[in-house]
Amino acid sequence: MPTGKLHVVPLGGLGEFGMNCMALRSGDDIIVVDAGLMFPEAELLGVDIVVPDISYLTENRQHVRAIVLTHGHEDHIGALPWILSELNVPVWGTEFTLAYVEDKLDEHGLLDNADLREIRPGDRFKIGPFTIHPIPVTHSLVDCVALAIHTPLGVIVHTGDFKVDPTPTDNRLFDLHSFAEYGKDGVLALFQDSTNVERKGYTPSERAVRRKFDEVFARTQRRLFISCFSSSIHRIKLAVDLAWEHGRKVAFVGRSMVSSAEIAEDLGYLDIPDGLLIHPGEIKNFAPEKVCVLISGTQGEPMSALSRAAVDNHKHAKIENGDSVVLSSRIIPGNEKAIYRMIDHLFRRQAHVIYEDGSSPPVHVSGHASQEELKLIINLVKPKFFIPIHGEYRQLKLHAEMAAAMRGSVGSTILIESGDILEFDELGARIAGRVNVGRICIDSGSRTDVVEDLIIKDRRHLSEDGIVLPIIAINKLSGRVETPPEIVTRGFEPGEDGFIVGARQLVMQTLEVSSEEEKADYGVIKEKIRADLKRYISKQMQKRPLIMPVILEI
Ligand SMILES: [Zn+2]
Ligand SMILES: [Zn+2]
Numbered sequence: 001m002p003t004g005k006l007h008v009v010p011l012g013g014l015g016e017f018g019m020n021c022m023a024l025r026s027g028d029d030i031i032v033v034d035a036g037l038m039f040p041e042a043e044l045l046g047v048d049i050v051v052p053d054i055s056y057l058t059e060n061r062q063h064v065r066a067i068v069l070t071h072g073h074e075d076h077i078g079a080l081p082w083i084l085s086e087l088n089v090p091v092w093g094t095e096f097t098l099a100y101v102e103d104k105l106d107e108h109g110l111l112d113n114a115d116l117r118e119i120r121p122g123d124r125f126k127i128g129p130f131t132i133h134p135i136p137v138t139h140s141l142v143d144c145v146a147l148a149i150h151t152p153l154g155v156i157v158h159t160g161d162f163k164v165d166p167t168p169t170d171n172r173l174f175d176l177h178s179f180a181e182y183g184k185d186g187v188l189a190l191f192q193d194s195t196n197v198e199r200k201g202y203t204p205s206e207r208a209v210r211r212k213f214d215e216v217f218a219r220t221q222r223r224l225f226i227s228c229f230s231s232s233i234h235r236i237k238l239a240v241d242l243a244w245e246h247g248r249k250v251a252f253v254g255r256s257m258v259s260s261a262e263i264a265e266d267l268g269y270l271d272i273p274d275g276l277l278i279h280p281g282e283i284k285n286f287a288p289e290k291v292c293v294l295i296s297g298t299q300g301e302p303m304s305a306l307s308r309a310a311v312d313n314h315k316h317a318k319i320e321n322g323d324s325v326v327l328s329s330r331i332i333p334g335n336e337k338a339i340y341r342m343i344d345h346l347f348r349r350q351a352h353v354i355y356e357d358g359s360s361p362p363v364h365v366s367g368h369a370s371q372e373e374l375k376l377i378i379n380l381v382k383p384k385f386f387i388p389i390h391g392e393y394r395q396l397k398l399h400a401e402m403a404a405a406m407r408g409s410v411g412s413t414i415l416i417e418s419g420d421i422l423e424f425d426e427l428g429a430r431i432a433g434r435v436n437v438g439r440i441c442i443d444s445g446s447r448t449d450v451v452e453d454l455i456i457k458d459r460r461h462l463s464e465d466g467i468v469l470p471i472i473a474i475n476k477l478s479g480r481v482e483t484p485p486e487i488v489t490r491g492f493e494p495g496e497d498g499f500i501v502g503a504r505q506l507v508m509q510t511l512e513v514s515s516e517e518e519k520a521d522y523g524v525i526k527e528k529i530r531a532d533l534k535r536y537i538s539k540q541m542q543k544r545p546l547i548m549p550v551i552l553e554i
Helices: 055-059 080-086 093-105 178-186 208-219 231-246 255-267 280-285 305-310 336-347 371-381 393-404 453-464 498-512 514-520 520-541
Strands: 006-012 021-026 027-031 047-052 064-068 091-094 117-118 124-129 132-135 144-152 153-160 187-193 224-227 249-253 290-295 324-327 351-352 383-389 420-425 428-434 441-445 466-475 486-492 550-553
Touching: 006 055, 021 144, 027 132, 055 080, 080 093, 091 093, 093 117, 117 324, 124 550, 132 153, 132 178, 132 371, 144 178, 153 178, 153 383, 178 187, 178 371, 187 371, 208 224, 208 231, 208 324, 231 249, 231 255, 231 290, 249 255, 249 280, 255 290, 280 290, 280 420, 290 305, 305 336, 324 336, 336 351, 336 520, 371 383, 371 393, 383 393, 466 498, 466 520, 498 520, 514 520, 520 550
Parallel strands: 027 064, 064 091, 091 117, 153 187, 187 383, 224 290, 224 324, 249 290, 324 351, 466 550
Antiparallel strands: 006 021, 006 420, 021 027, 047 441, 124 132, 132 144, 144 153, 420 428, 466 486
């Protein structure tokens, strides 16, 4: 590309929820801001995560200098294993963000070869022609930054995810002064988080949740279960502090919750007094009113600790009559069914369930800026060009309209989507073409097992490995399995007879060890059968057919 031009190319996150990733190119140098994933919809059986198509980066691999991270949420770092395995470039992030990254890369065996470089909020650093100033912002996670990127054509401000929280629980303040100073000096373009553009007013401070938690701690006579995202460090800290004040021991249940709490404690975001923490196995040794369990699984994920506890199938987390269960998170669209199914199970256990129902004080507050905060930042930054990012199309559009109405603060507003090349030069800015973007489905938690797209995946599965349909007949009234399960296969050679007999036995076994409630919950039981059969078949025949459990109500 000719020098004197700056290209900004979103590879994901504009026009879709998640998968935030944006390339900036000046001359022969490319830097990438964030490398996020998207969680697949529940129907995408067998697909674990969705990551952006990065062919723009691999085609220009000799120019890619670094990935710079704004914060540690999955929709900003989750695609790193996939991208680094294609393109091993330095990764810049704050201390806390890098701790999450290390965990993730370690899981994929990529940590030893990774070049991780720590950002200290406020301290500038240089990559090629770019000088980057990480500005502390507040959000639902800790140690988050916005980026002021000095380019040969002017300063670009990328907000990352943020809300303007005047009273953050960790007392690390949003650096509004820096935004204002850039506004005074002149900013070429502002790229701003659109997630909550539909919300009027201001997003409440993280501290607003404390009143609700206080109330619950004061009222709960028995065990108290609190579930939040494992990355909600503010929330975990609050629960730990209150448990200490109310004389309850704390147990962390669920892998992500345990490792996140460890990182937070190591880095000084969480202070756990000696003797407060107990192992999940010790929960039963304490009186119910002396225990607080922090448990993962707010979204009703079938195999999560809370989902299993809800159907009385967790070794240590037993939920009983009179216990309280707090779901301190938002209900992510698409997960409603799974979440309400789990809440139903909790009600059946006679638990008192507290979830986001719009009542006040809130049990959860958002981590993203509402309209008035978005306007505040625009007013401070006064960009020549305003570009909404992080949102579905309607959110980008509404955000652009909102900014366009602020004539005193914004030069012009540009609406772009993932794949558009936004070009800046001394004459202005325009959309100057497109690059290939899209969604890459990754299977089974690996980083290389790419599913080209779902249809191709199904076709490949069907053509190479065939399909296996375990068919289970369940009596609708009694919940009993009436006849031995049928195993139907197509395009899949089951080999000697023993295979089908074994598969049938395995399904029976899975059903036997499942509780009545799990059996009544077809989503859960299907997933269990699928997982068990997948393991059995890959062990027996080294094949991976498409497995689709079918439940017949009779
Ligand atoms: Zn975030
Ligand atoms: Zn985000």
